[in-house]
Amino acid sequence: MDEQNFEISDFVDILKRRKWALILPTILVVGVACIVALLLPSIYKSTATILIEEQDIPADFVMTTVTGYAEQRIQTTQQRIMSSNKLMDIIQRFDLYSEYQDRWSTDEIIEKLSNDIQLELISVDTIDRRTGRPTAATIAFTLSYEGKNAATVQRVTDTLVSLFLSENLQVRQRQTTETTEFLEDESQRVRAKLDALEKKISAFKEQHINSLPxxxxxxxxxxxxxxxxxxxxxxxxxxxxxxxxxxxxxxxxxxxxxxxxxxxxxxxxxxxxxxxxxxxxxxxxxxxxxxxxxxxxxxxxxxxxxxxxxxxxxxxxxxxxxxxxxxxxxxxxxxxxxxxxxxxxxxxxxxxxxxxxxxxxxxxxxxxxxxxxxxxxxxxxLQKVMEAKVAMGLEKEHKGERFTLIDPARRPEKPYKPNRLAIVLVGIILGGGAGIGFAALREFFDQAIHNSEQLAKVSSLPILVTVPDILTPADRKKRRAKQMAWSLAMVVGLIACVFAFHVWVMDLNIFWAKVMRKIPPM
Known part of the structure; x- marks a missing residue:
């Protein structure tokens, strides 16, 4: 077609003329998106929040022997929990990934569980006491697990939290105990060296009693x-x-x-x-x-x-x-x-x-x-041994820095992913784009004459008369049948959308309750 100026009536004519080229690709893409959204398994996610509490007694009075920043201890504890033996115990305990047992190796299943476990730090901007400079301080962290069964996801998250808290307590107590034992052994070794030096000095003085300074x-x-x-x-x-x-x-x-x-x-x-x-x-x-x-x-x-x-x-x-x-x-x-x-x-x-x-x-x-x-x-x-013993008592009494569960894992009410509504919306957008593109291509490569203006332009002859569409009773009856079919299809589609929203997005009763809470009372 030659280039020409289009008016709104021209676009309306093109839409009427290419409606099936527009509708069919759109329905096809949207249908595929809906099928994908329906076939993707629901993934639930349960999250627990753990607060990092500072020790109750000021550090000026009792200095802990547990060294390192909170981020380092969190990462270290995570590596201990994410060991292959402990992850395998969790897999066997909750019968996780049973559908992959025959297809995947043990290492692949353990790696799958490791990827499904997420740890995120929660930091705030604060002023460092030692340097006086602004810095980010970790005050809490979240521990989450995602899976296909909501109840299992909650139980696995609770287990991970328990392992994390117990491992942190054991590590801190072990560090304080090992520090105390090391300092005691070192003090005994130094004491033995001191006694040997005293004996050596005594023997030297006895040997050179008359020549001493x-x-x-x-x-x-x-x-x-x-x-x-x-x-x-x-x-x-x-x-x-x-x-x-x-x-x-x-x-x-x-x-x-x-x-x-x-x-x-x-x-x-x-x-x-x-x-x-x-x-x-x-x-x-x-x-x-x-x-x-x-x-x-x-x-x-x-x-x-x-x-x-x-x-x-x-x-x-x-x-x-x-x-x-x-x-x-x-x-x-x-x-x-x-x-x-x-x-x-x-x-x-x-x-x-x-x-x-x-x-x-x-x-x-x-x-x-x-x-x-x-x-x-x-x-x-000796001074350090005394301080280490006090620090060990601090850890045994749970008065030192500790991890406190402030938001336990809850059973998820709706899937974490996939976002079926987003998939359908993306499908609708892609379907509309596909329909418009296909209709535009059909119109661009179409060489037919569809109105009197095009005919006058092509023939360079005046148009004497135009004959409108003549509808017979059979044509009108067929048109009404099509309109009823489309109306019925729209109703069925609306019902299907409501059902899908109820199943995969949110329970209608919950949705209705939320809507009613937002409506002010009359």
Missing amino acids: EMMQVNLRALDNYENSNERINEQMRMLKEREGYLQTQLASIPETENTEKDRLRILELELVDLKTRFTDDYPDVRKMQREIAELKKRMANKAAMSDEQRETPDNTAFITLAAQLSSTRAEIKSLNQQKSDLMAKAEEYRMRIENTPKIEQDYNAMLLDRNNTQAKYEDL
């Missing part, structure tokens, strides 16, 4: 005392050495015995000299004196030839006194030498102690530092 001043004072004592001894020894030399000099000039024979010899020699001045050598007195002197010299010579043992004990009082003083002085010198040797040995010992003190101090301080750090760690662990 705290003995440094004592050792210095002792060394100073020994050095001063050594100087005094040296001074005493110098004085005693001088006295010894003096006594030796004096003793050398004094005979050991009182020598009367020498005195007698000297006297006799003097007397002999005197006699010889008066008498000759043959004079009897001279000869007698000479014999006496000879005998005396002979005795003195014999005494001089005798050994020290055969000599007589000294009897000279002055010699004996000086010899005693010399002996005493030498004894004192010997004693002072011994004392000096002892003092030097002691001083050397203290010098070694002082020299070893820096190295011993380094090792000693290292052990003390290790002991102090271990002691601080042990005290910190």
Whole structure:
């Protein structure tokens, strides 16, 4: 057809002319949509809401040992519940997916149940206490299950909620118990290490008792005392050495015995000299004196030839006194030498102690530092053990953060899906579009002339007269029959729509009650 300007009357003519091209595709598509809506199984969904309650006692007084954010614990608990063993127990308990038992494997059935279970977090905007920045905080979550049987869906959801709540309690109690046991074991291990360090320090102190850092001043004072004592001894020894030399000099000039024979010899020699001045050598007195002197010299010579043992004990009082003083002085010198040797040995010992003190101090301080750090760690662990025990009591008394069921699962009254009304509406829209498209295609490819205007345009000749449709009584009777059939079809369709609404959308009694509640009383 050539392009032309259409008026409303033209569209009316096209609609009358292509009504079956418009109606049949529409009925076909809508019919298919209705069949799909009727054949799809009803899926029910039951949902339970669980609130995340904070612990009753402020965290400033009792700090829980359960770590992690609520979202993490929820996801962790979900993974535990969604394990294959627990899901298989639920499938066997409620006889789920029996229609798939022969066609699907166990893993596929478990995956089907896992997909039908949904967990959604409920968050609110709040201010983080630690950072002061706005953030989303999870305050609750919903747990839902969808299936074909409303009663079974409710029971499965209740079971999942029970598993979730019990698993959360068990996990929290297990975490607090394991934390307490770990801290107790760690404190015992650190205590054993601390005892070993104490024993090691005690043995080290016992081994190096005189070289410890705290003995440094004592050792210095002792060394100073020994050095001063050594100087005094040296001074005493110098004085005693001088006295010894003096006594030796004096003793050398004094005979050991009182020598009367020498005195007698000297006297006799003097007397002999005197006699010889008066008498000759043959004079009897001279000869007698000479014999006496000879005998005396002979005795003195014999005494001089005798050994020290055969000599007589000294009897000279002055010699004996000086010899005693010399002996005493030498004894004192010997004693002072011994004392000096002892003092030097002691001083050397203290010098070694002082020299070893820096190295011993380094090792000693290292052990003390290790002991102090271990002691601080042990005290910190004891404090944590006490806090862990309080936290464990908090969990046992259910005073900590907990999950509370605030909206239990209810038995669904209508299917969750499919939305049959939406499917039918989509079918109607698609059917109308299909009918309009098919009618437009028929009209576009139609080359027939349907009115006088088209004929005048094609022939370029004037139209003299138009003959209207002539209806016979048989035609009128047939038209009335068609109208009655269409009316009956519309009534049947309306009844079918009402029945479908009652069955798949909402019970008519419930719908009527809702409508009546919204109508204000007269």
